[in-house]
Amino acid sequence: MLLYIYSHIAIVFVDRSCTDTAILVFARHPEDEARHKNWLGARRHRANTTLASRLFRSICSEAHATGLPVFVIDSTRQQGQSFGERFHHAITTVFAAGFDKVITVGSDCPFLRSHHLLQAASRLDEGLVLGPDHRGGVYLMAIDRKTFDEADLLNIHWQTPVVLKELMQLATVNLLTRLHDLHSLQDIQRLLARIRKPSGLQWLLSFLIQASDQKNLPELPHTRYMNRVHIRRGPPVLA
Template sequence: MSTQLHSTALLLFLRNEQDEARYKPLAGSQKGSAALFRQFNRYAIKQARRTGLPLFVIQGDQQVGATFGERLANAYQSVFELGYERVIAIGNDCPELSTGLLLQAAGALEQHGLVLGPTQDGGTYLIGLQRSDFDHAAFANLPWQTDTVYEALQALAGGGVAVLSTSFDIDRPGTLSRQFWRLPLVLRRALSRLMGQESGAVFQVQWRPFHLTLLRSLGLRAPPFAACL
């Protein structure tokens, strides 16, 4: 690993699980959705820790600001103030985000002022910034949580931009249903266990129609294997 990567930190920026469940009711119930996001959080943390890079998790009440943009900008600022020259922010809603992809982003950020992981809906699943290219006010005022934020971020890139592969984020039940077999194997197994838990009856009832719909759409054929990096 390049010695320059010691000046790079990862930032996992999250709502708390209950708020996430209210904002994105993926499982049809708050209890089920919160259980699902706990699994997503664990997976994201595991992938981040495996990079060997410093990881900062800023979640829920730890976030400061009146808007999403202000909270994210303040989170970046807090890590830069610890002395890091490069910060890569991720969330928990892109299950294809792997250790290998995070290391690829860290390497690209050594040569570019901005690294972006675009999503299919015009957003981003990863934003890497150099301290010298970080403008707090401009960053906070971007059109966050819209389908134009990716384009707006590119326009801020004073030191050049590196673009990673396009992926998807899970922000609604339909996306989870369509992309289920693209999830890493460890996540598919975890969600299957949640579906089968007797103590999680509400979650199981909500998920059973989703599971059967998947089987019907696949014609009962064996699913393709999704590699877990």
């Protein structure tokens, strides 16, 4: 069974008898994300859009790799005035499809992998599962229907440094590993400085090395290696 929620991404559903948990990718459309984040500067809109698209494709690929049902609702499909309203409506959409648990993620955390999603799924019986970032927010929230019905998510101060603190007051919380997300050029600088050798983020590093102003980025010990092998491909798209 296929359900199209995102305009050009196929949302693949596995046999409903196998799982009561679905993944929700709730994110801006890459064009909107590029304008909002503007990582590489206003004059590099094309590069910003390419980066946003690759990050979006990356999280969709990681979600797809779990084998769980995946909903992708980007900013062209979201309903509501505030972030909280749009997020609440998107989660309601997943529950309305018959699922009892939902794992929500955005598209700006390049370190997020399928094993984090599966770990969240395995811990949902223990309560609300949160993946904290380094600015007081979360890169992942996994919630069951009962907790969702009881929690007042609309009054969370979303997109502020108190999100994690407020969410932890709603229910019993199980925390995942803290991960970095990308909101600014400074986040990219920190990301590049942390990675000591070629990794699963080669596509991102290679792209940034080629697209960014070199004087704004730290020198990488493995830059020569990456330039030599010409890593230019993005992550695989959804089948």
